[in-house]
Amino acid sequence: MKLLEERIKADGNALNENVLKVDSFLNHQIDPQLMNEIGKEFASLFANEGITKIVTIETSGIAPAVMAGLHMNVPVIFAKKSKSLTLFEAMLTTRVYSFTKQESNDISISKKYISEDDRILIIDDFIANGEAALGLVNLVxxxxxxxxxxxxxxEKSFQPGAQKLKDLGFRVESLARxxxxxxxxxxxVNEKVEELV
Amino acid sequence: MKLLEERIKADGNALNENVLKVDSFLNHQIDPQLMNEIGKEFASLFANEGITKIVTIETSGIAPAVMAGLHMNVPVIFAKKSKSLTLFEAMLTTRVYSFTKQESNDISISKKYISEDDRILIIDDFIANGEAALGLVNLVxxxxxxxxxxxxxxEKSFQPGAQKLKDLGFRVESLARxxxxxxxxxxxVNEKVEELV
Structure with missing residues (x-):
């Protein structure tokens, strides 16, 4: 997605060989117009998959997921990282290790909002080692x-997450690789190919 | 906002005299179409305030704030509840007590994304005692x-938060009271008035 790649070039901050900081438009400050375009792009990419619900994870997945839900006209469910006092019903839980934060978190969704007839689109802001996405796959x-x-x-294509999910048979679409x-x-990734030609 | 009040009547769950659960469209599952209407309503209510940025707090403030940002064409900044390894720049921090969760949390925003010329609209999902909104006011x-x-x-009008903020001179607009x-x-609140007539 050209608009997103241009924005990453302009405002992303490569802190080191592993960490890209995009706090100015995605992870702390959010650009709603860009999120809207991202939502449209997901809606177009997955238009023929019969998606009935979107599942994401708090916090930074919410903005792109809600915009995708708006354009696909489906509800969005965000997995929670901690238990809430006001969520009493049966929760499904799985454990996810974050390499960035160097800690494990339980993530949970309520059974109530997903049925076996649903066709789920998982959306997240980043994929690196794939732990969060695999956790969401487990929950679904x-x-x-x-x-x-x-x-x-x-997608940080130099880390194994996206390939791992493709090897498991999932369709993975990343807007910037x-x-x-x-x-x-x-x-x-597309620049690297051009350099090699 | 009629659409929101109807949705609360239909799908909200009054667990007890203090807790209203709206996990089916706001706090766990999110209805993007409803969030879009909420965003439009905020944009219309605050159209003459010269808003340059929106500030909210993770997690459940993000969806309504981003939709408001879309319709007002301004960026959204969400305050974080814990420190991130990838946020190195100067952070402003204040402490917020949550009556619902019965715990205190530090909430932070980066200095970088707000300047003294900004006119900020604070958006949040709920107001009860007003602790979170007051924390956001402090940060701004x-x-x-x-x-x-x-x-x-x-707004839980039977709790003091909204009135507290109005008494401090702030314009508070709640879409359902x-x-x-x-x-x-x-x-x-409007039903109660009607009953008394």
């Missing part, structure tokens, strides 16, 4: 619903 | 920007 599969696709805003972070520079 | 005032309004999706929760029933 516990409900016997079908994971019909996985939409990622920014990063081949390399170095010296404060971001190189996308 | 640390930047010397102006709080130009406070938009709340659901709850007078009473009892026996699983929700009574709105």
């Amino acid at each position: 599969e516990m409900t016997n619903a079908k994971v019909a696709g996985i939409g990622i805003v920014i 990063i081949a390399k972070l170095s010296n404060g520079e971001v190189t996308f | 005032e640390m930047t010397n920007a102006k709080v130009a309004g406070i938009g709340i999706v659901i 709850i007078a009473k929760l009892s026996n699983g029933e929700v009574t709105f």
Whole structure:
């Protein structure tokens, strides 16, 4: 997605070879117009998958997921990282390790909002090692619903998550695919191909 | 906002005299179409306030805030409840007590995204005792920007938060104002007035 790649080039901050900071438009400050375009793009990519619900994870997945839900006209459910006093009904829980935060978290969704007839689109802001996305796949599969696709805003293609999910048979669509972070520079997968030609 | 009040009547769950559960369209499952209408309503209510940025707090403030940002064409910043490894720049922090969760949390925003020329609209999903909104007011005032309004999706008018903020001179607009929760029933402020007539 050209608009997103341009924004990453302009405002993303490659802190080191592993960490891309996009706090100015996605992870702390959010650009609603960009999120709207991202939502449209997911809606178009997964238009033929019969999606009935979107599942994401708090916090940074919510904005792109809600915009995708708006354009696909389906509800969005966000998995929670901690238990709430006001969520009493049966929760499905799985454990996710975050390499960025170097900690494990239980993530949960309520059984109530997903049925086995649902076709789920999983959306998240980043994919690196794939732990969060795999956790969401686990939660969805516990409900016997079908994971019909996985939409990622920014894929760190130099880490194994996206490939791992594709190897498991899932359709993964990432709107920006990063081949390399170095010296404060971001190189996308399509640029790398061009360089090699 | 009629659409929201109807939705609360239909799908809200008054767990007891203090807790209204709206997990089916706001706090766990999100209805993007409803959020879009909520965003439009905030944009219309605060159209003459010269808003330059929206500030909300993770997690449930994000969806309504981003939709308001879309219709007002301004960025959204969400305050974070815990420190992130990838947020290195100067953070402004204040402490907020949650009566619902019975715990205190530090909430933070980066200095970088708010300047003293900004006119800020604070948006949150609920107001009860007003602790979260007051925390956001504190954070904004640390930047010397102006709080130009406070938009709340659901106000528990039987608790003191909204009045506290009005007494401090802030314009508070709540899209649904709850007078009473009892026996699983929700009574709105406007219904109560009608009953008394």
